[in-house]
Amino acid sequence: MALAAYAALVLYASLYPFAWRQPTGPLWEFMKHLGPRPAPSDIAVNFIAYIPLGFLIAKVSRGPGRSFLIAVGTCAALSFGVETAQRFILYRYSALSDFLCDTAGGVAGAWAWLLVRHEGVVGAGLWRGIDRMTGGSPARLAAWCAACAWGVAQAVPIRSGIVVGNVRAWREVARAAVHSSLTFAPREGIGYALTAAAVILVARYSLRLPMARLLLLVLAACTVAGKTMLNGAALPPEWAPATVLGALLALLVPEPDRPTIMAIVALSFLALELTPTPGGTRHPFNFVPFEGEITIRMNGIRVMLEQAWSFMAMAALLTSNRRVVHERGLMWAGANAVGCFVFCLEWAQRHVPGRYGDITTVMIAVVAWLGTWMFVAAATEQDSRRAARAVRTVN
Numbered sequence: 001m002a003l004a005a006y007a008a009l010v011l012y013a014s015l016y017p018f019a020w021r022q023p024t025g026p027l028w029e030f031m032k033h034l035g036p037r038p039a040p041s042d043i044a045v046n047f048i049a050y051i052p053l054g055f056l057i058a059k060v061s062r063g064p065g066r067s068f069l070i071a072v073g074t075c076a077a078l079s080f081g082v083e084t085a086q087r088f089i090l091y092r093y094s095a096l097s098d099f100l101c102d103t104a105g106g107v108a109g110a111w112a113w114l115l116v117r118h119e120g121v122v123g124a125g126l127w128r129g130i131d132r133m134t135g136g137s138p139a140r141l142a143a144w145c146a147a148c149a150w151g152v153a154q155a156v157p158i159r160s161g162i163v164v165g166n167v168r169a170w171r172e173v174a175r176a177a178v179h180s181s182l183t184f185a186p187r188e189g190i191g192y193a194l195t196a197a198a199v200i201l202v203a204r205y206s207l208r209l210p211m212a213r214l215l216l217l218v219l220a221a222c223t224v225a226g227k228t229m230l231n232g233a234a235l236p237p238e239w240a241p242a243t244v245l246g247a248l249l250a251l252l253v254p255e256p257d258r259p260t261i262m263a264i265v266a267l268s269f270l271a272l273e274l275t276p277t278p279g280g281t282r283h284p285f286n287f288v289p290f291e292g293e294i295t296i297r298m299n300g301i302r303v304m305l306e307q308a309w310s311f312m313a314m315a316a317l318l319t320s321n322r323r324v325v326h327e328r329g330l331m332w333a334g335a336n337a338v339g340c341f342v343f344c345l346e347w348a349q350r351h352v353p354g355r356y357g358d359i360t361t362v363m364i365a366v367v368a369w370l371g372t373w374m375f376v377a378a379a380t381e382q383d384s385r386r387a388a389r390a391v392r393t394v395n
Contacts, residue, residue, distance in 0.1 A: 002371070003056040007078070010049060013290060014082040015089060023087040030083060030094040045301065046101035047108070050075050054109025055116075068110045075106025135208035138379035139320040142372050144206035146312035150199050151219070153305035154227045187275045189238035194268035196220070196246030201261045202313045204250070213251050220247040258317045265317075269310040273345045273355070280354020285347060287359050307361050308368035311338055315372035325380055331373045339366045 054071045061067035079102035086092040115126055134140035203216050224240055256264075290300070318334070319325040342365040349355035 002374075003053075003060055006052055006056060009290075010053060010078070011082070013049070015085060015092075016290075017089075017091065019090040020088055021090050027084065027087060030087070031096055031099070042098065043101050046098050047105040048301065050079070050102045050105030051109040051112065053078070054106035055113045056109075057106075058110040058113035064114055068114060071110035071113070072103065072106050075109075076103045079103060079106075133209060134206055136383070137320065138376045138383065139316050139325070140206040140208070141379070142316035142319070142376050143202050143313055146309045146316055146372070147199050147203040147206065149305045149309040149312060150195075151223055153302045153309070154223050155230070156302035156305075185236070185238055185275075185278050187271075188236065188277070189242035191268065191271035191275050192239050192242035193246030193249075194264065194271050196243040197250040198261070198265040198268040198310075198313070200247050200250035201256065201264060202317070204255050205258070205261060205317070217247075217251055220244075220251075258320060262314050262317050265310050265313050270345065274348065274352055275355075276352050277354020282350060282353055283356045285350055285357040285359075289363060290360050291358075304360075304364055307364045311365045311368040312372045315369045316376065319373055319376040322380065325373075325377050331370065331377075334373075335366050335369050338369045342366075 054075050057074050058067040058071040061070045076099075079099050082102075083094040083099050086094045130141060134144060200216055200220065203219075204212060207215070209215065220243075224243055228235060228240055315334070324330055339362055342362045343359075346357040346359070346361050349357035
């Protein structure tokens with residue numbers, strides 16, 4: 001089911017906007033040369049999009065070597081078919097570089113599945129390190145992945161093109177913004193601070209290392225410095241100080257319990273969803289899935305990761321209780337509640353200046369919740385089977 005849904009999503013994104021045309025020249029001419037130099041965003045999007053596809057195909061196949069070959073071959077065949085079909089679609093172009101990036105993503109995804117199965121020395125060693133870092137808890141691993149999803153989103157440039165070395169320019173913009181109430185938005189600053197605090201608290205919960213706070217402090221400092229250098233003056237002036245403040249507070253306070261962390265995560269999402277943008281206008285609700293994410297693809301990746309991480313984290317925190325992780329009814333009830341909650345927020349954004357209500361956000365939230373819950377349930381069951389086999393071997 002997950003494989004079919006994700007394959008359908010890849011096809012939808014690849015064939016949008018479904019406006020047909022008559023191609024010129026030989027049908028497979030694009031396979032003869034790489035074409036114009038691809039943009040870094042195109043390389044990243046094509047590669048990343050096929051990693052889950054290769055992973056899921058390898059998962060449903062049998063045998064480690066056979067599953068790897070089937071996954072790579074299927075991804076290559078699908079990419080070739082998509083690139084061919086794009087010859088018939090307006091505003092889309094076919095390129096050998098896209099085909100190669102797609103296939104490479106499939107290879108990475110299939111290899112990731114082999115690592116998940118503890119195949120080989122690398123896979124076994126990787127899982128020993130992960131178990132030591134998370135205490136052998138699949139839920140804590142899922143929580144760490146949620147925090148990493150937010151961190152990866154911060155590494156994506158806000159605008160096309162990477163602007164490096166703009167620390168001085170950003171500092172001047174921030175200094176001017178502090179003295180101007182028109183450009184500095186305190187309400188957005190609160191949302192950024194809450195988000196940073198929520199990420200740090202989720203990461204603290206997931207890590208079972210002796211010096212976890214020091215590690216998170218270093219990672220937070222690198223994230224702030226890296227995003228500042230990537231975006232320069234394009235970065236909102238309130239982002240960096242608010243993020244630093246929220247992260248420091250979350251590192252200094254005693255670690256709260258799981259319900260409190262879940263409440264802070266939900267509150268951070270709510271704050272950013274309903275905070276108006278200074279000088280922004282109102283927009284109608286968008287019912288076309290992934291329209292904006294397909295049009296501006298790198299920004300789409302950043303937005304989707306920032307939207308997904310909150311619900312990945314909440315599902316991971318809830319499934320830390322092994323008594324509820326296998327409760328399918330609770331999982332689907334939570335997905336319905338998440339969908340209704342996010343839809344109401346997105347619908348309310350029609351009246352919030354600068355916000356853009358989108359059905360895509362609802363879909364991302366539900367998928368993040370379900371995917372995380374299913375991962376923790378499957379990993380917990382796999383650990384139980386492995387423990388049972390170990391007991392039988394000893395006996």
